[in-house]
Amino acid sequence: MVSESSPLLSRTVPSPFLWRSGAILVATGMIVDAFGTHTLRRRPGITVDNLNAWRTAANYAIINGLGLLLVSMHPRFSTHRFAGYAILGGSAVFSGSIMALVLWKNVKFLGPITPLGGIMMIAGYAALAF
16 A cells, blocks of 8 residues: 555656647647648658658657656656656757758768667657666
């Protein structure tokens, strides 16, 4: 039985920064997915591969936003010094670089940066295990 002084009950308010960041990521992912579905496909030079990459970027933003919402509500992990920020930063780098590569063909230098965002996201989630 959990007592009223339990650490699980002592923190009922989510981390405001992580909560807001998660909500913004989810909303942004939904907006850019809708943009890709309704507008981007009509843009000259956009291929099926571009649309698939765009959808991947949008999905990762949504998934990581939901992850941040959950992390923000956890009494221990919402104050983790690395995890939430790594997930947020990794998601921004990963999704943002993919979207930039789709929109602007001349930013090829971002290609090698995309996996760094993925590594940051993985590191953030892995940090939650320790």
